[in-house]
Amino acid sequence: MDFFELLMIFVGVVLVHNFIFSRFLGLCPYVGVSERIPSAMGMGMAVIFVMTMSSVITWAVYEWVLVPCGITYLYIIAFILVIASFVQLVEMFLQKSVPALYRALGIYLPLITTNCAVLGVATLNRQEFFGTPGSLLKCVVQGFGGGVGFMLAMVIMAGIRERLDLADVPEALKGIPIALITAGLISMAFLGFSGLSF
Amino acid sequence: MSAARGGPEGAWGQFSKGVFRLNPIFVIILGLCPALAVSVSVANAIGMGAAATFVLLGSTLVVSSLMGTLRRFFSPPLYRQVQRIRIPIYIVVIASFVTIVDLVMHAWAPALHARLGIFVPLIVVNCIILGRAEAFASRHGVGASLLDALGMGLGFTLALCLLSAVRELLGAGRLFGAPVFGPAFRPALVMTLAPGALITLGLLMGLFRYRRLRRGDDGLL
Numbered sequence: 397m398d399f400f401e402l403l404m405i406f407v408g409v410v411l412v413h414n415f416i417f418s419r420f421l422g423l424c425p426y427v428g429v430s431e432r433i434p435s436a437m438g439m440g441m442a443v444i445f446v447m448t449m450s451s452v453i454t455w456a457v458y459e460w461v462l463v464p465c466g467i468t469y470l471y472i473i474a475f476i477l478v479i480a481s482f483v484q485l486v487e488m489f490l491q492k493s494v495p496a497l498y499r500a501l502g503i504y505l506p507l508i509t510t511n512c513a514v515l516g517v518a519t520l521n522r523q524e525f526f527g528t529p530g531s532l533l534k535c536v537v538q539g540f541g542g543g544v545g546f547m548l549a550m551v552i553m554a555g556i557r558e559r560l561d562l563a564d565v566p567e568a569l570k571g572i573p574i575a576l577i578t579a580g581l582i583s584m585a586f587l588g589f590s591g592l593s594f
Numbered sequence: 595m596s597a598a599r600g601g602p603e604g605a606w607g608q609f610s611k612g613v614f615r616l617n618p619i620f621v622i623i624l625g626l627c628p629a630l631a632v633s634v635s636v637a638n639a640i641g642m643g644a645a646a647t648f649v650l651l652g653s654t655l656v657v658s659s660l661m662g663t664l665r666r667f668f669s670p671p672l673y674r675q676v677q678r679i680r681i682p683i684y685i686v687v688i689a690s691f692v693t694i695v696d697l698v699m700h701a702w703a704p705a706l707h708a709r710l711g712i713f714v715p716l717i718v719v720n721c722i723i724l725g726r727a728e729a730f731a732s733r734h735g736v737g738a739s740l741l742d743a744l745g746m747g748l749g750f751t752l753a754l755c756l757l758s759a760v761r762e763l764l765g766a767g768r769l770f771g772a773p774v775f776g777p778a779f780r781p782a783l784v785m786t787l788a789p790g791a792l793i794t795l796g797l798l799m800g801l802f803r804y805r806r807l808r809r810g811d812d813g814l815l
Contacts, residue, residue: 420788420791472715473690477685516712516716566800573803576793576799577792580790581789583789
């Protein structure tokens with residue numbers, strides 16, 4: 397386990413296996429909140445934070461509670477509960493202590509609980525890294541990178557959608573259908589990254 | 595369009611609204627992630643649809659009977675307290691049923707389980723299931739809620755089948771794994787990859803909306 401391996405995980409999860417363009421995780425907020433660049437940035441920040449932290453927390457719960465108790469088959473229930481309560485806790489903490497940040501992220505935080513990218517990264521971490529040496533560090537990198545990739549996708553999409561408002565789109569395709577088709581075209585461009593290897 | 599939201603009365607109305615008029619994928623636009631990810635082949639789509647329908651039925655049964663019982667036996671102030679933690683309750687119920695599906699599928703259909711991958715555990719965060727628990731099952735009786743869940747599950751499965759049929763036909767030239775076109779057909783590989791999924795869904799959604807616009811029934815979105 398060295399720095400190079402972590403870098404590969406990071407680049408892989410941001411560009412090659414981008415959570416939105418190639419893994420289809422977190423599409424609901426992607427379609428819902430990507431209309432303006434500032435809100436896309438806010439949502440992206442919130443997702444980066446929650447994904448990184450929940451990678452750490454689910455790792456701890458799995459390795460320190462579920463494995464010693466021999467109840468790893470309950471991981472789905474444990475992960476979703478831990479993530480939901482973590483998001484709730486962050487919301488309460490921010491509201492009291494960093495009100496400015498809370499106002500910026502406020503409405504996006506509760507939405508994140510049902511963002512499948514967060515539970516998705518925990519499940520992927522479990523499949524790929526748990527039980528291997530240095531697993532905690534790899535999970536953190538995958539969580540952080542996944543969030544960065546999500547934010548990248550959101551901001552690219554928001555930039556395009558701001559211009560789409562002025563375009564003459566057929567009535568039936570306005571809104572979400574054209575957003576999906578646009579995302580398809582971007583993801584075709586992202587396919588180019590799949591040749592990226594070290 | 596108040597009728598479109600509540601749906602017409604009667605058992606058939608409760609059941610059929612999820613299949614077409616309130617189709618979860620094409621009309622309400624919930625649960626896109628699994629729809630796009632597993633729709634590579636029709637077999638995958640049916641497996642995913644069946645798993646989601648089972649979870650939907652189970653969680654609906656528990657949520658509607660639980661909330662109905664609590665409403666009847668708790669005093670109103672106590673019931674309001676319970677209402678505040680209803681979302682975590684729903685999530686635990688749903689996660690239990692997803693765990694059942696995950697273990698059963700792992701034991702009896704390991705190939706399907708491997709193909710669906712992380713999207714089996716991710717049924718927990720499928721917005722359709724939590725959405726139906728919150729919007730319908732918690733407010734209606736057990737019978738109506740089960741019909742609603744069955745219709746929504748069927749609508750989800752049919753939408754997945756439609757999406758995957760297009761992708762499998764164009765991307766691999768097959769349907770249910772059997773070759774459809776002659777050997778001269780050269781499949782468009784891109785349809786089985788991520789871009790094909792997004793573009794196909796966008797166009798199908800546009801088609802559904804075009805149909806609604808033509809009939810002048812645009813009160814839903």
